[in-house]
Amino acid sequence: MQPLCRDHPQPQSFDRVLSSMCTRPHPDAVAAATEFLTTNPGDPMTYQSIAKIESKAVNLLADIVGEPTATGYITSGGTESNIQAVHAARNRSATKTPNIVAPESLHFSFNKAATVLNVELRTVPTDEDHRADLTAVENAVDEDTVLVVGVAGSTAYGRVDPIPELTDIAHRVDAVMHVDAAWGGFVLPFTDHAWSFAAGIDSLTIDPHKFGQATIPAGGLLVRDPSLLDELAIETPYLESPTQATLTGTRSGAGVAGALAAMEALWPHGYKETYERTMYLAERLETELSTRGFETVTPHLPLVAADIPRELFTALRSEGWRIATTADGTLRIVCMPHVTQSLCESFLSDLDRLRRAGNSA
């Protein structure tokens, strides 16, 4: 057995990765993923073990989001979850001209969903705190709106939208209220935000392979009412089971097993510790960047943004920092579990040095 790395580049470590919403998976997840690497939950009658494991994973996910009777499945990732949520909502409605309404802070997977599903995407502005502007959402919905998106942990600024109010707006026009908690879902249980089924929502995206610390691929889609998932069922004549609600066919048992293992290892105490530690880091970073004179966006979840000059951003990048900006060019740092105090200190130290070098140039 020749290891791949003999002739090929090795996977890089998570050192200096401040841009990713994914992280180093928990060792139990790695072990479980490896053990179930050759299984396919897309064929549950043939691969019965992994089918049982997926049930357990979905049930545990339901507990984590505070709705033990929620159903769903482990998706290939948040993108599939969001596409399938829009898909189900579209199929459920009779309108021939469906639209979905989302704040401009939405993840680009909704652009994919709208394009693929032939659904009009209406994005509305966010307010000065980067949360959905309720009046704008109210004005954008109509009788053809099939789904309203609320983000719980937005990609750019880690904001949580006013979910209960958005739910009211959605339900008033008989639209599905869908929350995208792909990133936020595993930290939000430890906050006071209203973000999940208790707020009245209908469907939820939550990704084990982000803050859940599972292996890729493991997203999650949960619904309050199983009939919403039924909208997705496609007949599968040659498989031993009659239908499937997934967007993929053959799919990764490794991801499903890794998701269950991570959640079993970390819920609730490990996730709570993660939240507290990474939130603290984000708040410390904000203080440090603000003290240095940069305009910052106060973290609500473990993500901090700061307006640093383009040249400084580029200089940091060329030193090997994997960093990213929001669409308008603001540096955005995601404090995932692999981000440590010393990594942050190292980052600030390099920032200071490059800034001085830039100023004296």
Next chain:
Amino acid sequence: MQPLCRDHPQPQSFDRVLSSMCTRPHPDAVAAATEFLTTNPGDPMTYQSIAKIESKAVNLLADIVGEPTATGYITSGGTESNIQAVHAARNRSATKTPNIVAPESLHFSFNKAATVLNVELRTVPTDEDHRADLTAVENAVDEDTVLVVGVAGSTAYGRVDPIPELTDIAHRVDAVMHVDAAWGGFVLPFTDHAWSFAAGIDSLTIDPHKFGQATIPAGGLLVRDPSLLDELAIETPYLESPTQATLTGTRSGAGVAGALAAMEALWPHGYKETYERTMYLAERLETELSTRGFETVTPHLPLVAADIPRELFTALRSEGWRIATTADGTLRIVCMPHVTQSLCESFLSDLDRLRRAGNSA
């Protein structure tokens, strides 16, 4: 580190699995997948090693299908490949009422594609040899046809459609000619069938995680002309790369690395040996089943079908044989690499015993 299996069902082996189009992955694929378990090619600027590996995997896939300049990507599986092919074809066309034409032997992923993408799916009958009926396809296409499907290794009977003739029909109406070789792609290079870009086609599905003996998830989508893939590009503002053509977002680097490792280990000699051995088994099985008086469908590729009574099928199932039927109830056995001579003999022995027991009941 607690292994998952401590409290959970172990993954079953491939013993007695005669229904699956997936198989035991090559050990090199397992090693590579494990090594790259924590990578995400959906974020190529952050995860640069796996991005390079994906390039190599696509190039090798292009060699295998005989079109070294073909481009594409490693998908989550054949379902995504087929959805994205239809997606690109739909986006490329100006028609507001797009349709796709496919033989009734199509894989159900095209039903998913049509539903999701709001495209009319026109299925046409197959001929007495279970291949696309050219006259019927000819009659079904029109100026709104955006894509014609040819199957190269059909799900039920392992047939290869008349690809060059279908290509002519497709191109006459300016439709994309797409071949679904998800299952057949890694055995067809060793046959005389015309199935790939040399026949004039535009896009191709070929799955490393089927006969390619890679780990799940690893499908493949290849196109002759890169502009077809450009139809899929969605902007990705917060990632360090500007667009992506995939249906998923965050996705499995393990699958990509496993695909490259499997192909490097097995192309061409290992795949050739696999084809010869499994083809021989399928032919032997046909002889054995035919001798026993069952009506059989002669294998063209390593898949054999036989009309056995429903009760015998059920009895075999309850003895642990993972078997499946076609939509019309015909037993269909897929001779994947994990299927051995002795497994076949064991199957026939059980079949004989249960048949005798059934007859004397």
